[in-house]
Amino acid sequence: MKNPLDRDDFEIFLEEEVNQHRMYPSDHVWRNIQQEIHGYKKWPALTVITLFVISALVVGTVLIKPQHQTIISVADNAAQKTAEVADKQPIAENAQEHFSSVHITQQTIEKVTADIDITDNLQTAFTSYNNNIPQLLPADYSTVSSPDNFITPNIPAIPVNIASNTGRQAVNKDAGVNTPKNTAPVINWMNMIPNGNLTYDGLVALNIPGVTVKHRSASGSFMFSLFNKLQTSSLNLENNFSEPVHKSFSFKPKSRRFDFSFYATPSISYRKLTFNQGVPGNFYVSGIPYNADYKVDLSRAIRNKPAAGYEVGAALGYKLNDVLTLRGGFQFNMREYDIVAYKQNSDASSFSTFPGAIPGGVDVSNQTSTSINQGDKVVLPNRYYQIAMPLGIDVTGWKSGRLAWGVATSIQPTYIFDKDPFIITSDYKNYVDGSKLVRNWNVNAAFDTYISYATGQFKWQLGPQFRYQLLSTLSGNYPTREHLLDYGIKIGFVKSLP
Amino acid sequence: MGNHSYLMTEQSILAGCLQNDPVAQRELYTRYSPKMLSVCYRFAQNREDAEDMLQEGFIRVFTQIHTFQNKGAFEGWIRRIIVHTCINFLKKYKKFSESIDLGYASYLQVKEETVPSIMQAKQVVECIRLLPVGYKTVLNLYAIEGYNHKEIAEMLDIEESTSRSQYTRAKTMLEGILIKKRILDRPGHGELTWATAFKK
Numbered sequence: 001m002k003n004p005l006d007r008d009d010f011e012i013f014l015e016e017e018v019n020q021h022r023m024y025p026s027d028h029v030w031r032n033i034q035q036e037i038h039g040y041k042k043w044p045a046l047t048v049i050t051l052f053v054i055s056a057l058v059v060g061t062v063l064i065k066p067q068h069q070t071i072i073s074v075a076d077n078a079a080q081k082t083a084e085v086a087d088k089q090p091i092a093e094n095a096q097e098h099f100s101s102v103h104i105t106q107q108t109i110e111k112v113t114a115d116i117d118i119t120d121n122l123q124t125a126f127t128s129y130n131n132n133i134p135q136l137l138p139a140d141y142s143t144v145s146s147p148d149n150f151i152t153p154n155i156p157a158i159p160v161n162i163a164s165n166t167g168r169q170a171v172n173k174d175a176g177v178n179t180p181k182n183t184a185p186v187i188n189w190m191n192m193i194p195n196g197n198l199t200y201d202g203l204v205a206l207n208i209p210g211v212t213v214k215h216r217s218a219s220g221s222f223m224f225s226l227f228n229k230l231q232t233s234s235l236n237l238e239n240n241f242s243e244p245v246h247k248s249f250s251f252k253p254k255s256r257r258f259d260f261s262f263y264a265t266p267s268i269s270y271r272k273l274t275f276n277q278g279v280p281g282n283f284y285v286s287g288i289p290y291n292a293d294y295k296v297d298l299s300r301a302i303r304n305k306p307a308a309g310y311e312v313g314a315a316l317g318y319k320l321n322d323v324l325t326l327r328g329g330f331q332f333n334m335r336e337y338d339i340v341a342y343k344q345n346s347d348a349s350s351f352s353t354f355p356g357a358i359p360g361g362v363d364v365s366n367q368t369s370t371s372i373n374q375g376d377k378v379v380l381p382n383r384y385y386q387i388a389m390p391l392g393i394d395v396t397g398w399k400s401g402r403l404a405w406g407v408a409t410s411i412q413p414t415y416i417f418d419k420d421p422f423i424i425t426s427d428y429k430n431y432v433d434g435s436k437l438v439r440n441w442n443v444n445a446a447f448d449t450y451i452s453y454a455t456g457q458f459k460w461q462l463g464p465q466f467r468y469q470l471l472s473t474l475s476g477n478y479p480t481r482e483h484l485l486d487y488g489i490k491i492g493f494v495k496s497l498p
Numbered sequence: 499m500g501n502h503s504y505l506m507t508e509q510s511i512l513a514g515c516l517q518n519d520p521v522a523q524r525e526l527y528t529r530y531s532p533k534m535l536s537v538c539y540r541f542a543q544n545r546e547d548a549e550d551m552l553q554e555g556f557i558r559v560f561t562q563i564h565t566f567q568n569k570g571a572f573e574g575w576i577r578r579i580i581v582h583t584c585i586n587f588l589k590k591y592k593k594f595s596e597s598i599d600l601g602y603a604s605y606l607q608v609k610e611e612t613v614p615s616i617m618q619a620k621q622v623v624e625c626i627r628l629l630p631v632g633y634k635t636v637l638n639l640y641a642i643e644g645y646n647h648k649e650i651a652e653m654l655d656i657e658e659s660t661s662r663s664q665y666t667r668a669k670t671m672l673e674g675i676l677i678k679k680r681i682l683d684r685p686g687h688g689e690l691t692w693a694t695a696f697k698k
Contacts, residue, residue, distance in 0.1 A: 010669060011641040018626070018642050020619040022532035023539055029553050030527055036557050038520060436524045476519045 048387050048415055052330040056314060059260050144487055256496045257319045261327070265311040265465055269335040270485045271304060271382075271473075273424075303340035307381065309486060310334055311467075315390065317494065325394040325411065333386040333467075338379045341420060343430055380431060384419040384473075384484075388444060395397025402454040412444040414469075423474060423482075437478055443470045448490050458493045465490040508572055515563045523560055530573060531556070540626055541584040554582035557584050581643055585653050588635065618681060625675045633668035640665050675677045 058251025313331025320326060399405075416438060423434030450463030465488045472481035502542035506525050514522020522679040535552050538593050560594075566575050571578065626634050638663070639645045647665070651658040 010673070012638075014622065014626075014641050014672075017619045018536070019533075019541065020538045021623045023545075023548075025531050025535050025552055029531075029549050030524070032553050033527065033556050033560070034520065034523075035551075037523070037560050123546055180660040272642070283599040436528075437521060 048389075049329075052332075052387065055330060058289055059316065082490060083438075105392065116433075123156075193315075213494050255497070258496055258497040259317040259319065259325070259494050260314070261317060261329075261461075261492055261494040263312070263461070263490055265486075265490040266490040267309045267311060267335070267465070267467070267486040267488025268306045269309045269336050269337045270306050272483045272485060275484070276480045294355060304310075305338040305340060305379065307336040307338050307450075309336050309488075311488065313388075313390065317394065322399075323396050325393055326392075327408070328389070328391045330443075331388050331390055332429045333388060333414070333485055334383070335386070336381055336383040337484075338381050339431060341378055341380055344491075368413040380422045382421045383419070384416050384421070384438075386414045386416050388412040390446065392446070402461075404452045404454075406452065407447070407448070407449045409447045410445070412446060412467075414442045414444050416440055421473070423478070434474065437474045439471060439473065439475060442473070444468065445470055450490065452494070460493045461490070461494065462487070506697070512563070512566070512568075512572065514561060518560075524540075526559075527684060530576055533573075534576065535575065536623065537580055537631060538584055540623055540642070541588065543583075544630070547587070551584045551587045552580070552585065555580040558583060577643075581639070582653070585635070588631065589655075620674070621679060621681055625672060625679060628675055629668055631670060633664055633671060636661055637665040637668040637672065641669070 038388070043081045311331055313329055315327045315329025317325045317327045317330075324398060390410040390412040392408055394406060394408040396404055397405040417440075419438050420437055420439055421434045422431040423437065424431055435448060444467055446467040448463055448465035450461040452459050452461045454460075465486075467486040469484040472478075474480065474482055506522065508645070511522045512528070515526055531552065532557065534669050535548055539545065539546040539550040540557070542551055554609040557575055563581070566572065587591045626637065629637065636650060638646065639650045641654070647658045651655075654661070673682065
């Protein structure tokens with residue numbers, strides 16, 4: 001570098017003139033720089049959106065998947081069998097005839113169970129079953145043996161005996177009963193206890209000489225379906241047990257632990273402003289004589305108006321037990337609040353927080369007088385579009401029939417993919433465009449309580465929701481912290497997945 | 499861009515940039531890009547080239563910010579990087595060597611309407627840009643950026659004497675342009691030329 005003292009007037013003139021010159025680069029310059037340094041930052045948002053769409057499609061496909069044909073056939077059979085049974089005279093003889101001619105093998109059982117499906121026509125099936133079976137039973141058939149831990153049934157035990165032509169002695173160890181040769185082995189239908197959701201919590205024991213089948217928490221439709229098969233068919237039993245063989249296997253009814261929920265929440269958004277650590281709780285306005293300093297209360301300095309927003313989302317739930325359900329999903333949020341400000345003619349990009357305030361001025365009063373210096377009143381909408389991934393837990397607190405009450409809470413990693421905020425300047429006098437200071441990622445927490453009502457396959461929910469943004473909207477370097485609050489009414493439904 | 503450059507201190511910007519914080523980088527860019535684009539514009543043939551230089555320069559600033567040792571002005575450090583980027587850009591695209599035709603200067607005709615009269619600073623910049631690339635490069639480096647002829651010769655891969663002669667001719671030519679644009683008074687027509695300019 002040359003000695004500054006060597007500079008002549010011409011050079012000094014040039015430097016002073018030139019250094020006053022400013023040019024503002026195009027937006028794409030910064031975008032290119034950012035991409036060069038940080039890569040394509042838009043991709044995470046697109047990835048999240050893509051995942052959301054794919055998840056929604058998958059869940060939607062699962063929900064509209066046609067039920068297995070046997071579901072319909074069970075319902076149809078229920079009505080048909082009711083009519084058929086009514087025509088049978090005498091019923092007991094018919095039943096005995098059916099059963100005595102049947103030979104049950106393990107293969108037959110597997111075939112039967114393979115066709116079993118848990119159906120939503122369970123109520124019809126079970127009613128039919130319950131009404132007709134007792135009439136089919138011969139009076140001298142053996143009774144049901146019940147495990148000790150069973151709850152007292154409110155539906156009569158259903159004993160069904162099936163004759164065998166094995167000609168051999170078979171021992172039913174589970175029942176503790178020796179079955180003599182040429183007598184009927186016994187299928188002990190254990191008690192089934194309806195729990196309101198048309199599933200039956202209990203031990204289903206199918207005791208046949210040489211084969212013991214047990215399963216807990218089976219479905220009533222399984223019972224009915226199996227009974228139908230045994231009663232009407234064509235089950236070809238080839239009982240050729242040479243000696244008692246005890247073999248156990250389990251039926252695996254489909255789990256209904258998963259559910260799908262969809263919800264929408266119209267909401268009202270507010271915000272809470274606090275000071276960052278190290279910044280005094282009250283702000284003294286400088287630039288005026290000491291004895292005339294005014295103390296600014298931030299809560300008075302800002303004029304906010306809540307505005308409407310909304311939330312739409314979907315989630316998958318996993319039922320841990322009757323009370324607790326884990327949920328995770330995706331949701332879209334739009335939150336907005338309005339700021340009342342006054343536009344200044346001197347700088348189109350900034351807005352005064354107070355009427356009459358000017359940049360660097362001293363007027364911090366909250367009055368609404370209409371002085372000459374006051375600018376036009378404007379309302380600045382602060383709007384954020386977010387995608388969140390709520391992960392939470394749902395607790396059912398009370399349940400009575402179709403009605404239930406519960407609470408739910410979730411933590412929500414959130415990506416703000418579009419924002420249009422005005423933020424208050426550090427001197428609390430003006431608003432400026434603050435989009436560059438807004439965090440792209442944030443964390444929200446939500447809490448809601450609801451009343452639910454079950455209708456058919458759906459459980460409808462309605463209740464208030466509170467959502468709070470845990471991290472400040474603005475980056476940590478900014479002296480003011482802004483936390484958004486949403487109060488909304490959550491409406492949704494839950495559907496159990498097959 | 500907004501008037502929020504006061505929101506972060508230079509130290510916090512520097513610290514943020516060292517941690518590759520996008521907010522701090524954006525703040526740095528917002529604060530210095532207008533002045534640096536003006537620097538680039540004086541070296542470049544057109545605005546597009548100037549923005550390319552600016553982009554390349556700021557990428558170097560962000561990637562080499564750890565080499566800043568806090569011994570001088572941060573703005574000066576950024577400016578040196580930008581200037582070197584401009585020189586490299588001109589060399590890379592051969593815009594410097596192709597246009598360093600000293601004879602071109604004698605045929606240069608300056609018309610008053612070629613320079614928009616918006617403000618004097620802009621007028622002066624536009625007048626500088628009317629010079630041939632070789633002239634304005636040397637003039638920019640010597641008169642405005644403060645490099646000496648030895649440094650300029652090394653940067654441009656020319657002789658030191660060439661740098662001196664180009665600067666002398668560039669200065670004469672620019673003076674003529676400024677007089678034609680009535681930014682400066684003609685010698686002998688009133689007050690001292692530079693003093694008149696300063697009064698404006």
